[in-house]
Amino acid sequence: MSALRLSELERRRAFLLELTDALRPLSEPNEILTAAARLLAERLGAARVGYVELAEDRETLVIRGEWSTLDGPKLAGVSLPAKAFGPVVAGALEAGEPLAVTDTAADPRTAPFAQAFENVLARALLNIPLIRSGRLEAFVFASAREPREWSVDDVSLAEEVAGRSASALVRARSEMALRESEARFRSMADSAPSPVWVTAAAGPVEFVNRAFCEFAGKSSEALLADSCSGLMHPDDLQAVDEARADARREVRPYAFEARFHRADGEWRWMRTSCQPRFDAQGVFQGYVGMATDITETRRAEERQALLINELNHRVKNTLATVQSLARQTLRDGVVTREARERFTERLLALSAAHNVLTRRNWESAGLSEIAEEAVRPWTPRVVLSGPAVHVAPNVALAVSMALHELATNAVKYGALSDPAGRVTVDWRLDGDAVAMTWTEAGGPPVTPPPAAGRGFGSRLLGQGLAGELGAPADLDYRESGLVCRLRAPVA
Numbered sequence: 001m002s003a004l005r006l007s008e009l010e011r012r013r014a015f016l017l018e019l020t021d022a023l024r025p026l027s028e029p030n031e032i033l034t035a036a037a038r039l040l041a042e043r044l045g046a047a048r049v050g051y052v053e054l055a056e057d058r059e060t061l062v063i064r065g066e067w068s069t070l071d072g073p074k075l076a077g078v079s080l081p082a083k084a085f086g087p088v089v090a091g092a093l094e095a096g097e098p099l100a101v102t103d104t105a106a107d108p109r110t111a112p113f114a115q116a117f118e119n120v121l122a123r124a125l126l127n128i129p130l131i132r133s134g135r136l137e138a139f140v141f142a143s144a145r146e147p148r149e150w151s152v153d154d155v156s157l158a159e160e161v162a163g164r165s166a167s168a169l170v171r172a173r174s175e176m177a178l179r180e181s182e183a184r185f186r187s188m189a190d191s192a193p194s195p196v197w198v199t200a201a202a203g204p205v206e207f208v209n210r211a212f213c214e215f216a217g218k219s220s221e222a223l224l225a226d227s228c229s230g231l232m233h234p235d236d237l238q239a240v241d242e243a244r245a246d247a248r249r250e251v252r253p254y255a256f257e258a259r260f261h262r263a264d265g266e267w268r269w270m271r272t273s274c275q276p277r278f279d280a281q282g283v284f285q286g287y288v289g290m291a292t293d294i295t296e297t298r299r300a301e302e303r304q305a306l307l308i309n310e311l312n313h314r315v316k317n318t319l320a321t322v323q324s325l326a327r328q329t330l331r332d333g334v335v336t337r338e339a340r341e342r343f344t345e346r347l348l349a350l351s352a353a354h355n356v357l358t359r360r361n362w363e364s365a366g367l368s369e370i371a372e373e374a375v376r377p378w379t380p381r382v383v384l385s386g387p388a389v390h391v392a393p394n395v396a397l398a399v400s401m402a403l404h405e406l407a408t409n410a411v412k413y414g415a416l417s418d419p420a421g422r423v424t425v426d427w428r429l430d431g432d433a434v435a436m437t438w439t440e441a442g443g444p445p446v447t448p449p450p451a452a453g454r455g456f457g458s459r460l461l462g463q464g465l466a467g468e469l470g471a472p473a474d475l476d477y478r479e480s481g482l483v484c485r486l487r488a489p490v491a
Contacts, residue, residue: 012157015043019161023168030076032172033065036165041067044154046142047121050075051165053138059083064138070121070145080120086113092127094136098155099127103147124148126155128162140165192290195270198277199286203248206286217263233259233267244274251276251284257294269295364491365396367434371425374403378416378423382407386427389434390491398468399436399488402461406438406484415443415481433489440481448477
């Protein structure tokens with residue numbers, strides 16, 4: 001290899017090192033393109049060097065960056081129709097082939113479109129296409145005001161600069177998109193009224209929002225590392241740490257309620273929800289957490305529970321007083337022992353239904369729980385089955401009393417009066433209501449009671465249910481056993 005060639009190779013190596021050093025600290029796409037264009041233009045002695053991308057329609061050329069020694073308007077930001085420069089130029093670019101033209105006015109490939117080249121002051125032209133995934137995405141061009149030759153080394157060097165420029169541009173745009181995304185997230189997080197934080201995959205907190213700082217009365221710098229644990233009540237710390245560790249092992253969402261120390265010294269109950277976050281490749285990056293102050297909600301729930309318990313206590317006392325009055329008033333000689341016992345049993349059934357509603361804060365009750373309490377004395381001879389359904393308090397009380405009456409009558413006259421007798425109670429959802437069926441089997445033959453002999457139980461299953469459920473019970477006195485159908489609205 002000749003000394004001249006070695007010298008040229010050394011100059012090329014030095015130039016590429018200079019290019020790399022020039023592009024490395026730059027983060028803005030325009031700065032990268034301008035710096036690369038300037039260095040290549042100076043190296044080739046070109047009047048203009050630019051970076052061009054295809055628009056989405058693939059028929060428009062958008063000049064993203066350039067460097068020029070020419071007088072007159074710059075081309076950066078200008079859009080030009082691709083067909084203006086002829087099919088040969090477009091075809092070479094699409095094929096991924098460099099195109100070197102010594103004289104655009106004389107070369108038969110470009111001469112028919114000489115005016116288009118003259119408009120951009122390009123008498124000599126060198127195009128270097130950039131292909132990604134088999135598709136033309138952009139190209140770098142170098143041009144001269146007068147005709148000139150482009151050597152093999154010129155083409156090779158331009159290809160190297162084009163590739164490095166494109167890589168630097170992709171990096172810069174990715175970093176810019178990341179910065180913009182982080183800025184949007186910070187803006188959104190700082191606008192949130194509740195504490196928000198982000199953790200790293202290893203666990204330490206990387207970001208806290210403005211509301212978190214205001215809650216803790218500390219700067220964001222002071223809160224980083226393990227801020228949640230530092231603010232949490234010691235009695236809550238172990239359970240939360242265990243929940244957090246379990247979630248991290250499985251990389252799943254988790255939530256907890258705990259007390260946190262506010263800047264004014266008060267302990268506040270917070271409901272915290274934490275969601276795992278992943279990068280584009282699905283690699284776990286940490287958690288995003290948000291805490292909502294539920295102190296007042298918990299206090300309201302505690303007050304409500306206290307009031308409901310007090311109400312239930314008073315209702316039980318009232319029922320006990322009624323029961324005592326009934327025993328004194330309905331003593332032997334005044335009414336039969338059976339009537340007195342039936343009245344007492346009905347009070348106890350009503351009390352059992354009250355217990356279920358109290359456990360549910362008198363908002364609603366599970367139908368299965370109501371049914372279990374109503375027929376508890378006769379299990380396992382009464383079998384229950386049906387989906388989970390909730391009904392309103394008034395419906396729960398009505399169903400409870402109805403089931404109690406049906407069971408009592410079954411003990412006296414129906415299936416439960418015979419050791420072999422059985423009862424099934426099943427229910428199913430039917431639109432916005434639940435259909436319940438009481439079916440007796442294995443007891444003595446059933447005959448409908450005379451109209452004059454129908455007492456409180458019959459009236460409860462008829463008029464009583466009609467008032468609470470909207471319709472009376474459907475009683476079918478089959479010889480094989482009574483079948484009763486109820487229909488009740490769901491909560």
